[in-house]
Amino acid sequence: MSHVFYRKLGVQPPEIVRAQGIYLYDERGHRYLDACGGAMVVSIGHGVKEIGAAMAAQTASVAYVNGTAFTTPPVEALADFLAAKAPAGVDRAYFLGSGSEAVEAALKLARQYHVERGDMERTIVIARTPGYHGNTLLALSASARAHYRAVYSPWLVDVRMIDAPYPYRAESPDSPAMTGEALETAILEAGPENVAAFIAEPIGGSSTGASVPVPAYYARVREICDRYGVLFIADEVxxxxxxxxxxxxxEHFKDAAGKPVVPDIVTLGKGLNGGYAPLSALLANGRLVETLARGRFGGLVHAQTYSHHAVSCAAALAVMKYMERNDLVKRARDSGAYLQRALRALLDEPTVARVVGDVRGIGMLAAVEFVEERETKRPFAREAKFVEHIVARGRENGLVLWPNVGHADGHNGDLVLIAPPYIIERAQIDELVEKLRVTIKDVVEKHFAGPASPAPRKTAEVKS
Ligand SMILES: Cc1ncc(COP(=O)(O)O)c(C=O)c1O
Structure with a gap:
């Protein structure tokens, strides 16, 4: 018996003893193609030695000082790097450990900013459904994930939800959810003077499976937020x-004049650290930070021992340098276009195409959404555990996939995210797609060959 309290109980996970590039190797020598970079984390690939070297050097010079008293060279350098990348004005970086922590801090910053300005009534946060922002209680409150929320719903705060832009399942291309109008309606319903912030994933993560809003969406969001004094938080974890x-x-979204849409706060995580050390960041507009500096508390009221951690920042800085030197953002764009095209080949094989409702995404973020009936987009009943079969079979076939459930109606819905490290070669993309094709075919033939089952039921969130 293992003494590890595993995340999934009742199954013994394979032990990974080595990872290189896009591949993982377990203790029995089995190789897995990491098609989702863990949890969409691994950006520069596994096993880049210089990241470890940078961390070791930082550990040897200074591993830890407390962020209330001191700063360190990697913290300064990483903040400079991110400020140079971020839209004009968004130039202050606050470092934390996980995406959830960055989201918690971002929401608190929004609230504190309003309080410091005497706007005491602004407490309401608006988020989107489907959507995901993390698992600590405030971040979970802003997340429309019924199965994560069910047990804890008595502890969650009221976050107003608007429908996310989700082209595959939208009522129409110009519905309020698709254009952004839904945000204005929600603000007016809440009373604009009560609304603190709107938080959104600029392009859908696992919740809407790599759904890309229409080009004008965020310019509209920015305009609405400005009109009502609401802060816009772009969750780019x-x-x-x-x-x-x-x-x-x-950056994919511009206003009518072709200018970038500038958020008030941005959160980063996963790809920033590439999986080498837990590190997330909140980037804030200087205007917000100056308001806090002049305010009652002299800083963000969000004390965490490991914020601004020197070794974690050294790791992320080394990841960023590696990404720059190897032009990996461009590679994510170019190889990503190839990945998106290659995935469409899944639709060529009837057995596979029968259950593939949609293939979508941008760059190195793609999703395959599964449906029981393509014409009506009817999802499989959750009880059928379609995506769980896909993930399990994928692993047997040496392919690691990221599942999501519940996006179709809050309970039903099955998709996999494909988000490999940006360094993936074209031949490896072909290998990925072929393994996925075989996996889907195996699952359909073994478990879903019979006639379609009756329409699935919708199950509401557990309430206290
Ligand atoms: C958009 C988004 N925000 C926040 C989080 C939470 O990050 P973490 O799991 O590192 O706490 C995630 C994690 O998947 C995410 O996708």
């Missing part, structure tokens, strides 16, 4: 640091 082929996913 998953999409940031190059995943979609630009450093920030928000």
């Amino acid at each position: 998953l999409t940031g640091a190059g995943r979609t082929g630009t450093f920030f996913a928000l």
